[in-house]
Amino acid sequence: MRILQMNFERGWRGGERQTLLSMQQFRDAGHDVALLARRGGALTRRASAEGFAVHEPANVAGLCGFLLRHGRRYDILHAQTANMMTWLALLKPLLGRRIVFTRRTAFPVKRRERQTAWKWRSADVLVAISQAAASEPRRLGLEASVIPSAIQARPLDQEHITAFTRQFDLAGKRVLATAAALTAEKDPCTLIRAVHRLRQLRSDFVFLHLGAGGGTETEARELVRELGLGDIYVFAGFQSGIDDLYRLMDVFVLSSRDEALGTSVLDAFLYSVPVVATNAGGLAEILADGRGVMCAVGDDEALASGMDRVLNDRGLRASIVENARDYVLREHDASVMAGRYLAEYQRLLDRNS
Incomplete structure (x- = not known):
């Protein structure tokens, strides 16, 4: 499976950590994993150091250009942030690829419900990291799978x-x-x-x-x-x-x-x-x-x-x-989390084959 993970955040917080951990687990399971991330960002640096193929546009125009030129190379396009999902939703008719979105926040949707529901509905699979994160998509009539975030122990320094x-x-x-x-x-x-x-x-x-x-x-x-x-x-x-x-x-x-x-x-x-x-x-x-x-x-x-x-x-x-x-x-074992995502990916590919 060819998987493109997408996260355009500048800093290093929980979502970026989970993105890299997922990539490591998918690669260990034998899949071809690449990252689309912001040039010079913390995730870009860490993923590059881990030996991943990292595509790093400097801005949104470059991001969209990359997707239009190269998005069809991948079986799965996985948006790890809400902003990434916005651009995928807009470009979806031109990409023809399966889209997965992970919702990592539990903020209520207070404005633009219709636009938000349209964006989320553009994902072929919507994943939430908790029942709390799934509540708003479900309230708006969408299906949401729950795959909790994972952690992995590090050696003591x-x-x-x-x-x-x-x-x-x-x-x-x-x-x-x-x-x-x-x-x-x-x-x-x-x-x-x-x-x-x-x-x-x-x-x-x-x-x-x-x-x-x-x-x-x-x-x-x-x-x-x-x-x-x-x-x-x-x-x-x-x-x-x-x-x-x-x-x-x-x-x-x-x-x-x-x-x-x-x-x-x-x-x-x-x-x-x-x-x-x-x-x-x-x-x-x-x-x-x-x-x-x-x-x-x-x-x-x-x-x-x-x-x-x-x-x-x-x-x-x-x-x-x-x-x-x-x-x-x-x-919250990392391999369990990865297995749940890979099962969602495979079901999506099987459904569209």
Whole structure:
């Protein structure tokens, strides 16, 4: 099977990580996989380093030109982002290829429902990464298969851990952390208020905010200053090799208002870190059945209480970690995810043969 994965994002977040992981798994299964991605983007660099054929137009005009000239070479055109699906929908009559779209967000469709439904309907197969991500397509009358995102353990880099511990003076401290961009849907200000509440209860911890900047960065930094948290709330920025850093964490926290799934939480599961998080979107699915402490969206008091409980209760920590690790190994294995996609691809090709 010849498969073209398509992702035009500049940075490196969950969707780009999943795109590359899928490509690796498809290649391991014996398929011919290429990538259409933005010139100079993080995904482009990483896929090239992995030895994949990467086509890297500089802009949308170049992207569309590539598809019109070369799109028919591939059996499957897989849009990994909503923007990519927009261009595929517009070009579909000229391409004559099977199109797959993965929806990785759970945002409600508040405007342009008709246009969005038309775009999604242009995909021959629409995949959502969680029931939460599937809810809007289904509400608009479309079929949506659910294939959860996957994760894969990375070898430990002890030198990285040692250097990071020294850089941020973590020795002897309990480490709580989040991995989230400073954007509105991640709701960093609620998290900061929760840490402020926790500070009223204890002082034996440091909180690391791992992740790129965004639209709420100025507000978040100002709130940390206003609440006097500069000594314990550390904006550590985007970190490569973040898998290593989970080994330092006592608790992982996520305060999202919208979350289709939450692969950072799955990483915490894999590396045996107990999780306290909101019940936004797909988080409610993965944290169910005792796999974490769930809190209402926007409830900083509940987040603070959850963090304190997990730090204090060894039995609770052990139970959460055991339930979560069993679940993630069973339901979010990379080869299982790839197998589900390949089965969808094959059904699509068989249906159109």
